[in-house]
Amino acid sequence: MAISPEYLGLLRSSINSAPEWKEAWERTNDYLNALRIPADLERELMLLTSFERAIARKRKEPSTSATELAFDEAQKALDATLGNLISAKVPVDRRSVEERVRLYLMQPAQNSGLSPRNRLSDDVLEALREVRLEAVPRLQQAVIAPRPFALNTAGERLAALAGKFSFLGSNRILAWFLGLCFVGLLIYMSL
Amino acid sequence: MVPGTLLRWSSDLHESVESKQEEGVQEQTLGGSQNCEQCKDMSGPGRSARLVELVGSTRLGEVFRRKVRQRRWGVTLVTLGVAAIGFWLFSDILGSTGWSPIKVLELAVFSVLFTTLAFGFTQAFVGFLVLAEGHEPLKITNTLDEKTPLASTAVVMPVFNEDVGTVFGNIRTLYRSLQNRGELEMFEFYILSDSTLPGRLVEEEVAWADLCRQTNGFGRIHYRRRKVPVNRKSGNIADFCRRWGHRHRYMVVFDADSVMTGDSVASLVRLMEVNPRAGIIQTMPKLVGSETLFGRIQQFASRLYSPLFAAGLNYWQQGAGNYWGHNAIIRMSPFLASCSLPVLPGREPLGGRILSHDFVEAALMRDAGWEVWFAYDLEGSYEGLPPNLTEYIKRDRRWAQGNLQHVWFLLADRVQPISRLHLIQGILAYSSAPILVLFIFLGGIQAAIDHFRGHASSIPLASAIVLALLTLLLLFGPKVLSLLHLFSQPDLLRRFGGAKRALAGVFMETLFSILTAPLLVWFHTRFVLKNISGQKVVWNTQTRGAEAGPGWVQTLLEYWPVPVAGVFFGILAWWISPLYLLWITPLLLGLWLAIPIAQFSGRSTVLRNLFLTPEEIDPPRELSKSEPLQLRAGDQFVHAILDPFYNAIHVALQRRRARTPELSEHTAGLADKLFREGPAALTAEEKRALLNDGPTLAKLHMLVWRTPAEKMNPFWVEALRAYRNETPVSV
Numbered sequence: 001m002a003i004s005p006e007y008l009g010l011l012r013s014s015i016n017s018a019p020e021w022k023e024a025w026e027r028t029n030d031y032l033n034a035l036r037i038p039a040d041l042e043r044e045l046m047l048l049t050s051f052e053r054a055i056a057r058k059r060k061e062p063s064t065s066a067t068e069l070a071f072d073e074a075q076k077a078l079d080a081t082l083g084n085l086i087s088a089k090v091p092v093d094r095r096s097v098e099e100r101v102r103l104y105l106m107q108p109a110q111n112s113g114l115s116p117r118n119r120l121s122d123d124v125l126e127a128l129r130e131v132r133l134e135a136v137p138r139l140q141q142a143v144i145a146p147r148p149f150a151l152n153t154a155g156e157r158l159a160a161l162a163g164k165f166s167f168l169g170s171n172r173i174l175a176w177f178l179g180l181c182f183v184g185l186l187i188y189m190s191l
Numbered sequence: 192m193v194p195g196t197l198l199r200w201s202s203d204l205h206e207s208v209e210s211k212q213e214e215g216v217q218e219q220t221l222g223g224s225q226n227c228e229q230c231k232d233m234s235g236p237g238r239s240a241r242l243v244e245l246v247g248s249t250r251l252g253e254v255f256r257r258k259v260r261q262r263r264w265g266v267t268l269v270t271l272g273v274a275a276i277g278f279w280l281f282s283d284i285l286g287s288t289g290w291s292p293i294k295v296l297e298l299a300v301f302s303v304l305f306t307t308l309a310f311g312f313t314q315a316f317v318g319f320l321v322l323a324e325g326h327e328p329l330k331i332t333n334t335l336d337e338k339t340p341l342a343s344t345a346v347v348m349p350v351f352n353e354d355v356g357t358v359f360g361n362i363r364t365l366y367r368s369l370q371n372r373g374e375l376e377m378f379e380f381y382i383l384s385d386s387t388l389p390g391r392l393v394e395e396e397v398a399w400a401d402l403c404r405q406t407n408g409f410g411r412i413h414y415r416r417r418k419v420p421v422n423r424k425s426g427n428i429a430d431f432c433r434r435w436g437h438r439h440r441y442m443v444v445f446d447a448d449s450v451m452t453g454d455s456v457a458s459l460v461r462l463m464e465v466n467p468r469a470g471i472i473q474t475m476p477k478l479v480g481s482e483t484l485f486g487r488i489q490q491f492a493s494r495l496y497s498p499l500f501a502a503g504l505n506y507w508q509q510g511a512g513n514y515w516g517h518n519a520i521i522r523m524s525p526f527l528a529s530c531s532l533p534v535l536p537g538r539e540p541l542g543g544r545i546l547s548h549d550f551v552e553a554a555l556m557r558d559a560g561w562e563v564w565f566a567y568d569l570e571g572s573y574e575g576l577p578p579n580l581t582e583y584i585k586r587d588r589r590w591a592q593g594n595l596q597h598v599w600f601l602l603a604d605r606v607q608p609i610s611r612l613h614l615i616q617g618i619l620a621y622s623s624a625p626i627l628v629l630f631i632f633l634g635g636i637q638a639a640i641d642h643f644r645g646h647a648s649s650i651p652l653a654s655a656i657v658l659a660l661l662t663l664l665l666l667f668g669p670k671v672l673s674l675l676h677l678f679s680q681p682d683l684l685r686r687f688g689g690a691k692r693a694l695a696g697v698f699m700e701t702l703f704s705i706l707t708a709p710l711l712v713w714f715h716t717r718f719v720l721k722n723i724s725g726q727k728v729v730w731n732t733q734t735r736g737a738e739a740g741p742g743w744v745q746t747l748l749e750y751w752p753v754p755v756a757g758v759f760f761g762i763l764a765w766w767i768s769p770l771y772l773l774w775i776t777p778l779l780l781g782l783w784l785a786i787p788i789a790q791f792s793g794r795s796t797v798l799r800n801l802f803l804t805p806e807e808i809d810p811p812r813e814l815s816k817s818e819p820l821q822l823r824a825g826d827q828f829v830h831a832i833l834d835p836f837y838n839a840i841h842v843a844l845q846r847r848r849a850r851t852p853e854l855s856e857h858t859a860g861l862a863d864k865l866f867r868e869g870p871a872a873l874t875a876e877e878k879r880a881l882l883n884d885g886p887t888l889a890k891l892h893m894l895v896w897r898t899p900a901e902k903m904n905p906f907w908v909e910a911l912r913a914y915r916n917e918t919p920v921s922v
Contacts, residue, residue, distance in 0.1 A: 063713035071897035100839030133843040135414040142436025155602025191292030
């Protein structure tokens, strides 16, 4: 599509002059920045075409905000550009996620999927379409069952004895009282 | 001990067999002296290979066992001998004014403490002799053969809300190191997350993706998050074993702050391969990377003193060693078959699920007939440490509870004697504090009785002086021996900053230990008593800064009972006897100064010229490398919604499964609340629930970006504004 520089300049200045569209422009730009898409000519062109469509839509849908329309159109443009990175089988509601994953994987070596200069080879494209972000390998399950814990005879006796005195743990006052009695007895016997 | 393992040992052992033959003992399996002559000429891997042929000799196995028995008896006799001298001297002192029940109890408590001290000293002394001799024939690293092929090994790192940069940076260090050695093929890496902080788990996912992208490690570096962290770290490892237990022959276990070089990990695998009866091989990690006063003191002390203790430990334990939970390699098959942890009788804190799993796993491995070795001289194993005293004590609180649970295993069936000894040592590491307090308490009562009866001056002075000197020897002897060992190696001494700095470092470290020991006794006593009485210990302070530790006010709130108790005990001691106060002043000093000590422990600008270690002066290549991860600063949960890559990675990693209408409705409600009211409106649990729903999160991402500012909560407007300052990547 051939667009004259004068037309683009005019479009840009009209976007800047309308606060609603200016905000939409900034928001969409911020998003592309967050995607780390370089601020080059291709990006500028993509944005302006998206805005051209958004402005046209605004006439038909006056109640929809400019930001929403511009972002949707920009997203469509991104889908069109990055759509070849993902398989056609990816469901519509998942496409944006998968495109972003691939854009992430290509960085920083491949800074932008927008530029024709950055056209990927068929092998790479094929690989990108096939790829699925998997954090874990295939399961190779094993059994690890806890073995029962068994006390020896002395242990059982000691545990039984400790069980008899367990009330001291739950009654602090009694524990302190008995402890002090024991200390007192020790002192008395040592005098 | 299976002969196959032990008879790969080197010539010393061989010589002992030969000497036996010379004595006329018939040696059937060696095939006579001719074979031994051949063995004598062998060196390096050739000798190992020849010795492998000799494996199967039960006779040699017996020789080895006898040698180990002799060593154990030697250590036992020296320990008991030293303890007996102390016992005799102290009973002489106590008995000089007649016996009483308090004195009998005091002597019993003294015996436990003094024997522990004597054992530590003996171990260090033996270690000193081993290192001075320069050659230890009975150590597992003697069997290392660089030509041994590697086997499939998992490097596992269980994490729980840890610093992401440290976790993934440490994995990357090992990855790169193995890559440089050309030995990456046999290794896979697993970050096993139990993290619960919503932001942290998002950050971990992105860090994983970034690390894989940096290293081309997809398919080799794995990240698994458990949604329900059952049974903490041991449960995390057990979950890994259940999922991928049959995928690898070995696993190398890391802590979040563990760093190992490719060289050391590959060596561990090779050691496992050539020692088929080894179930676990533990390395001796060096403490590194600390910037604070406390951390650097610990780093320095550990680097200087631990080689002696480590060599001494290996000297007597041999294949009956211990496992410390990280920087170790484990053979998967026996671990799966024998090391799953039982549930203890009773409830927490002393019963229920086992908190400190490592000692128990080593005991279970030993019980199943496998060996546990300590590769104490294997280089390239490192770990970090808590940055300040408060964090250190917090860690001790967990460890104290975990180690006290081990009491059950002392009373359990089928636990090997040496494993019981390891467990006792672990228990005493914390319970010796209340025992020491009891000893001082009994001493105080007795001093008061003696004082009021006028017996104080009648103690035998000679015995008291000898006992005091002996105690000082046991306490400080290992430090002196370590210094002697250091001064015998000029190159190492230079790497500690030179003689003057090393000496000044030891002096200041000793002073610091004297001041902090009472504090540790205070807290350990508190932890142990609380646990015994069935209560869990709660720590209120939360360290905000990574290094500095809590501020003055927080320190004051947490530590104020310590100096108050110190003053009270001081007055009490003075009342009993000024001499008694003088005797316990070194203990009280630490209590009085608790708050400034805790505060200064986290400072990083204090005494920077001291406490230098070789790793600090000349960091190993692996430790000095830095490849920062590309992560955004700020609230990571917010980034999961706003950042296109964070959001995409997180959503892509969520398992796609059918959600019930109720669940979908619940998360949709949460998303709506988040959008309308901002992240502060959601609890951590709600945030986690939302993070588990990928499709909703993807929709939320789009919703925030496409909504104009006037229709959105101001939080999101501000958060989006932060993205405006992002510099686009230049082409």
